[in-house]
Amino acid sequence: MSDSSLQQRLDEVFSSFQGRAQELIPVLQAVQREFGYLSGETMLAIANFLRIPASRVFGVATFYAQFRFSAIGRKHIMACRGTACHVRGAPRIVDEIKNILKIEEGETTADGEYSLETVACIGCCGLAPCIMINGEVKAKLTPKKIAELFAKKE
């Protein structure tokens, strides 16, 4: 993304705000809506726009689980850690994903293919443990199935 188009998109987002410090959270949300995540660059721009220290923007953004700091992958994984999935072994499933893709929650693989997020119940408790990849549910998972699912990756 060139600097000018980034700035244009930011200006567009900022245009519906007044630039007051109290607007930080809504501005963060709006920027994330526009770009899908918060980058260092966009957070700095927010700090300048609201005239508050950049560290405060970062501090607030990292405090809330709703914000992410890397672009979503082409395939976005939402791993369920709801109760049903949890008792049926979700932690092992998530660990296995992390292990294979070598990313943590909230991160994206270096090639931009996969990103991982954990969520509370995705509403398919009968199929637990389950995950969603770009909205498509993968059900009754085991670490072995995970390995197969992401085999291409390696």
Next chain:
Amino acid sequence: MTEINLLINGKAVVAEEGQSVLAAALAHNIYIPHLCDHPDLKPTGACRLCLVEIAGQVVTACTTQVLEGLEVKTDTAEIERVRKTTVELLLINHERNCLECASDASCELQKVAQYVGIGLHDLKKYGAAVKRVDIDDSNPFFNIDHNKCIKCGICIRTCDELQNLGVIDFANRGYDTVVSTFDGRPLIESDCKSCGECAVRCPTGAMTLKTQQTPTREEKTICPYCGCGCGMYLGVRDNKIVSARGDRENPSNSGSLCVKGRFGYEFVNSPERLTTPLIKESGEFRKATWDEALDLIAKKLVAIKGDKFALLASAKATNEDNYVLQKFVRVVMGTNNVDHCARLCHAPTVAGLAQSFGSGAMTNATKDIGMAKCIFAIGTNTTAAHPIIALQVKKVAREGGILIVANPRKIDLCRHATIFLQHKPGTDVALMMGMMRVIVDEKLQNENFIKARCDNFSEFKKSLAAFDLDFVEKTTGVAREKIIAAARAYATSGTSAILYSMGITQHTHGTDNVLATSNLALLTGNVGRPGTGVNPLRGQNNVQGACDMGALPNVYPGYQKIVDAKNQKKFESAWGAKLSNKIGLTHMEIFDAITDGKVDFLYTVGENPVLSEANAGHVIEALNEIKFFVAQDIFLTETAQFADVVLPAVTYAEKDGTFTNTERRVQRVRKIIEPIGDAKPDWWIICQLAKRLEAIRHPVLDTGSKSVRGVQCSQHSVDSAVKPRNDAVQQNEAMQRNNDAERLGKLNASGFDFENAEQIMDEITAVTPSYAGINYERLECAAGLQWPCPNNEHPGTPILHTEKFATVSGKGNFMPLVYKPSAELPDDEYPLILTTDRSLFHFHTATMTRKVKGLEELRPFEVVRINPIDAEELKINDGEMIKVISRRGEVAAKAKITIASPVGVIAMTFHFAESPTNMVTNPAVDPVAKIPETKVAAVRIEKA
């Protein structure tokens, strides 16, 4: 102040209104455990340790204010139980190898744990604490070990509330909460200014200074860098300075220090210090004894008459040094050829404000600036050059005051500005006259003030006619709306202060610029009250003092003009010598005179004109031609390399004396360590020379007469110069102080028999009316004294011109002005303007700061700051080496692409010998003040 009576644990306690219960208890030696409270910061109640019981309720003492009749219990069983759990929770996750911690014994957490009765064995059950986060040791001066952090937030609040920077904040949540820079980057990659204010307040070992050792003793002194003149305590171990901390009692800085003050002391013990005199023989320096060097210089000096001699004194040296230096030039050499680097920085201030206000100094005190409702900061990069004064400026902006920043560059201060006027370099007169035009057109001027206290208003008003906003807008490049807004804000706040610095003075119309600031203040009546005034921020630690001491070619100490026969007579009788009434040469003129064959002997003290003088190529030429050149310094500077004899001087830490800071505060500097090698105080060296010259000139006196003491530079006399004074001497001086007239009479003809700095101060005060009431005894008990201080009872003068101005008429003088463009404007061949600026991490030609490893690490080389649009046009990449070329020379440095520089303007410092910026700057001078135009030069850029 209202007194409040309360009971703490049954004990009657008298507190001040507004005090917290915690502060009241601590003030009465009642300990309440506390970790997140700091007297400089707003309380947050984060650590929950300072629990107390009031009226059956448990509250945090730090967030509870005292009230009449309050009954406070600090250690009920309930509180003790809660506290113990809180401390345990803190310690479970904390590394527990206290003995290996840099904060062992000074750690507040340790203290609290002891108080609540938790020992290490109590924590065994939790196993070893895990180290979760890497230590951030990227900053050269301090580390952050997050594993020892108790999340008290003191560091964060310090950076936010006191520094107004907010470099750090808490990031993440819950168990993972850390003190973090933006984006979790290492400190060195953040906006951190390395002031260390956060680190010194951290109650635990989480933030610790890298260099600091525990000193064996501490001594009070003054920072040797900038004109803020911050008070500090230096810690010493084995004749080495190992620590520095701010003096909380000092009104100039109230305990704050910037990165240079706190960490910049390493140069004192640098192995590169000059330790013996050096004599150049066939192009090479060889070590010499003092006798050899001084005799050689004296022999050369005898052959030199009057105006063939010139001396550059030092704004880094003490008042006592400078007094003796100018006296030597005038009395012994019979010339007024003495000047110093004030010529290159604030000569227009001295010349301009003397005309309009009658006194060329900052009108108000540093503390005062914080009381302004509106600040107009023009041509001052305050956060870089006067960091502690900048704290006051940022405070005003934070507390809702209006900050108007006028600067061609988008400097750091702009972040805090309400209005930013980005005018073109050299258009200051147009900008300020434009503002005044608005004020007069809108009738916002202070008629009463103008009538009662000013002269020449109608003449001045006429000169405003030329500054209609069309012209001003076109000339300055600033939109008229902004000029109008700034004019209104300044004129109507009721309490407006002007701050300025080199951006105003270093121009061929520098004096006009200064007069524009005084016009603005007079027009709106913003003089003579707290929070107002015209405040030139002086650069060097003692540039004010060096001027006060008469290290200038046209005035004796206290700005007493040499052309006034009355003054000449006064000083002839005081000094017992015939004096010249011919105004001497200024800084730039001295070098011209050398190349013209009019000056044969140059003596420099602590000056580095090879880097600091505009068109430095000419200085080098002169130094190659000069017949004899003596350089007295602490290091073998770029300038000293040219000398025939180099004399090693001591630093501020090795001598007694006084510095006068930018707010006219005279403060004591103390001998804290023994001199390094054979280095000597500047005044001592000059006195030795005076005596030797006297002995050669008048050999008849050479038997037992007082004036020949020390002619033979025996070890004995060397010692007596630096030895503490005995009681008899002290008594003697006390007697002398009682009778000024008698003192004047007593000064003997040679007048260079001083045994210590205090004797020199006594002579200074006898001949300098504005210093008359100052003596070492008084400086001892007070936080220094601000001149004018005309007698021993006078408390000093924080604010000038309160009732009348220091002019002859007592009125403030309006000065009509016209706009004059800079001497060299861009053209096809040299299309860019080069302006000079400063880095926070270095000082002047960096002879001292570059000897400090950490400062060098923070800013290791010169950069050319250039706007992205210019860079793109010239196809220059960030970090690429480029050449900056002017009509006078060229200099190479790395490009730094930044919007801080406007299109068409590039900026460089003059801190780096490898990139000597002054090779290209313009030596054209202001006709009145003779200051060169180092802020505007036409240049072009080429790839290196």
